[in-house]
Amino acid sequence: MESAAVKSEGLVIPLIDFAQFLKGNPEQRKETANAILHGFQTAGFIYLKGLPITSDYRKHVFETSAKYFRLPTETKMSHCWTSPEANRGYSAPGREKTTTLTDIDDVKKLRDSAPDLKESLEIGREGEPNHPNHWPEEKGELVGFKETMLEFHNKCKELHIEVMRAIAVGLGIDETWFDGFTDIGDNTLRLLHYPEVKKDVFTINPGQVRAGAHSDYGSITLLFQDSRGGLQVKSPTGVFVDATPIEDTCVVNAGDLLARWSNDNIKSTIHRVVEPPSSDSDIHPARYSIAYFCNPNFKSYIEAIPGTYTAEKDRKYEGINSGQYLVQRLTATY
């Protein structure tokens, strides 16, 4: 039931049939949960297939995203990203620099020399009274945009709940242990567009990438990519390895807060987006992806999950508030 989606340089990313967890018998559920946890403990990344998201539905969401990015720049700038606390709205190319650096001045220098070649729209939990979403006006091609994205947000929220249940089963704690951390859905749906780009952009500036090397911040990220390629994951030998797109799968990676929460039992692995494997033309076509960044409820206090340490002295980290942690991390990259 399990095979490797990626196997290179000591990095093995398993491809796991999630239907075996969602609909399987108790043994299949346990076996699948173990494979998921093992993937997060070793690679920090897994590929899931057998998801309750059909291929037609996924195509519809990607098409709706592409329509959004076709809007004129001024229109997109009218609902732009404003603050780490809100973390909602449009970011133009060059706005965010994903990086492993945390010093604000260092990030600025890097952004100026090699800005990320991407634009994005962040959609947070709808109905958060202090931070309304920044929706584009619904007219022309964009009629139905909000409904599509909110429905997708919700489906991904359910998937987050189920993946965390699988992790709980893998860890041998109560299956519902994380439910009180995932029920609010303080998650961010990020539509990403990497515009087409001339190949020589990457040769003229060897530091140029589509999205810089970074780890994600929250619990897990559900990443839906198109068929272009370019996503790479850092292997134990330090080499970036292609995480090649596989149709109808979702790449799931653990974030820094889950690594911390699990007392480093689970890994949050560095990844980036570079130019896709070579094609004949001198232009790399556009790439679209959709990342759903999951977080424990912003109000929750995050301290080592039971079973991830034996004695008190083995706890590596202080407890921390989930929402504050995220704001701290976002402040460094925008």
Ligand SMILES: O=C(O)CCC(=O)C(=O)O
């Ligand atoms: O576009 C992708 O495939 C990856 C994006 C990503 O890693 C991120 O936005 O955190």
Ligand SMILES: [Fe+2]
């Ligand atoms: Fe990422």
